[in-house]
Amino acid sequence: MTTSADRSPIFFMSYAHRPNSGGDRRVQEFYELVRGHVDELLGLPVGQEAGFIEAEPTGERWSADLAHAIGHCQVLVPLVSPRYAQSEWCAREWNAFLSRPRSTLPGAPSSPGHIPVIPVWWTPASSARLPAAVHAVQFFTADGLPRPGQAQMYHHEGLYGLPQLGRPGLEVYEAVAWLLARRITDCYGTQDIAIGDVDLTGLSTRFEEDL
Incomplete structure (x- = not known):
């Protein structure tokens, strides 16, 4: 696990880039919202990073x-x-993370809900369109939203679509960001992922199923 003296990020947010699109800007906005919550929840010292996202990809990915x-x-x-689901770069990020040895911290609960991979719906996608490795992971369900039907809004619209629904959608969007930050901090407190350099050049461009 990272330490207070480490600048390593707590979480890595992976997404399919679409250069010069509003979608990338909205991803960045959501990331900043979650990052701020994680920072506050963990009380991170100055210098330690709550999260990482590649905001400005270049040809040297x-x-x-x-x-x-x-x-x-x-x-x-x-x-x-x-x-x-179609992105070779996202598959490489997935495989790079899963190639790292991990273990449950002593005394921490171990369950499918606490594995250190938390897929979130950005836009809706049918199971048939997802790689088997991604589909097999327990998705973030946003349990704990305060009003009936709000979790269904998240599942039906995805995070990208919620702000399009006006104030009701924005309320769900902001609540999901908070609940996701809580889930990230729970994972951080239960899992220990070995740190070190990853050989990126030989990674598969297909999503691997080793969870």
Whole structure:
């Protein structure tokens, strides 16, 4: 696990880039919301990073910062969409994280709900369109939303769609960000993921199923 003296991020948010699109801007906005919550929940000291996202991809996709983050973060948060399921780069990030040895911390609960991979619906996608490895993981369900029907809104619209529904959708969007941050901190407190450099060059471009 990372320490207070470490600049390694707690979580890595993975998504399918679409350069020069409003979607990338909205991903960044959601990331900042979750990152701020995680920072507050864990009371991180100055210098330690709550999260990582590659905001400005270049032709040299595997930047040094990205390589460090995927080899040192403790939780992977994929923003799942049809485009994510087709992305070779997202598959590499998935495989890089899952290649790292992990164990449950002493005294911590071990269950499918506490594995350190938390897929979130960015836009809706049918199970048939998802790689088997992604479909097999327990998705973030947003349990705990305060009003009946709000979890269904999240599942039906995805995070990208919620703000399009006006104030009711924005309320769900903001609540999901908070609950996701809580889930990230729970994972961080139960799992220990070995840190170190990851060999990015030989990673498969298909989603592997080793969970």
